[in-house]
Amino acid sequence: MIEVSLPEEIIQFKRWELVNYRYEIETKARNKGIYVLRGKNDKVLYVGKSIRLYKRLTDHTTGRGESQRFSHLIEDITVYFVAEDYEIDIYESFAINFFQPKFNRDKVFYRKVDETIIIEYDEACELLDEKVSERNSLKEERKRLTPTFDVDDTLVDSEERDHYLLGEFLRLTTCIDELDVEIQKLRDKCKKLSLLLDV
Structure with a gap:
């Protein structure tokens, strides 16, 4: 040595x-x-x-x-x-x-990963998986509720039940859009934390 x-x-x-x-x-x-x-x-x-x-x-x-x-x-x-x-x-x-100076970036071989970063990374990735799974479930549910429209964007068989289905369809679409925003934020967070961890 x-x-x-x-x-x-x-x-x-x-x-x-x-x-x-x-x-x-x-x-x-x-x-x-x-x-x-x-x-x-x-x-x-x-x-x-x-x-x-x-x-x-x-x-x-x-x-x-x-x-x-x-x-x-x-x-x-x-x-x-x-x-x-x-x-x-x-x-x-x-x-x-x-x-082990605070502001050096090059030639640094000593940096130990802060335990809180590992925990935060694991939690963010776990939450990301949950949100993706939740979004996928809502998309499947929305597929079953997809109302049928004619060429004039009028509901076919526009009974009261179909109006309920349309409302539920729109609610699910809004939830999916909100989840998409959350998922993107979590992906960005996981990416930033992975850079700190060199994952």
Whole structure:
């Protein structure tokens, strides 16, 4: 098994101190390495890499690009200097999975599925099956009630019973339409939850 640990050459500072560390960042390891952005209570927000560390950190602290999701939360910055280009990716992958930052999307191998998402997914899928079954039953019932119309859209044998059948037919059609809307919403929900679960 390969063992990796974080580089030993580091500097740590507060977000507002970034400008004070510009020279040190740009001269050590030729401005290359990985960085860890932390929020309140030392919570790791994001881990990244760069061959132009100072510029990249400035982008994060000013909220450029993807950083706007979390730049306002950054309080502390740790920079790990890496001398060799080929090592940067290795250290970044290791740091992402070691610190488990909230806002990283790539190179994430540690995410455990939240149990509540599994439960919500199972419940949504079960409810979807029930609604589809209910809709199919109503469609079968509606087929048996389908009134007969002539060319002028007049009920054939328009006795009182046929009017009742027409009312029941229309009620079932309305129920089916409402179920179709519910079913589509449940399908969308199941699809979104399945993406979180990688089902």
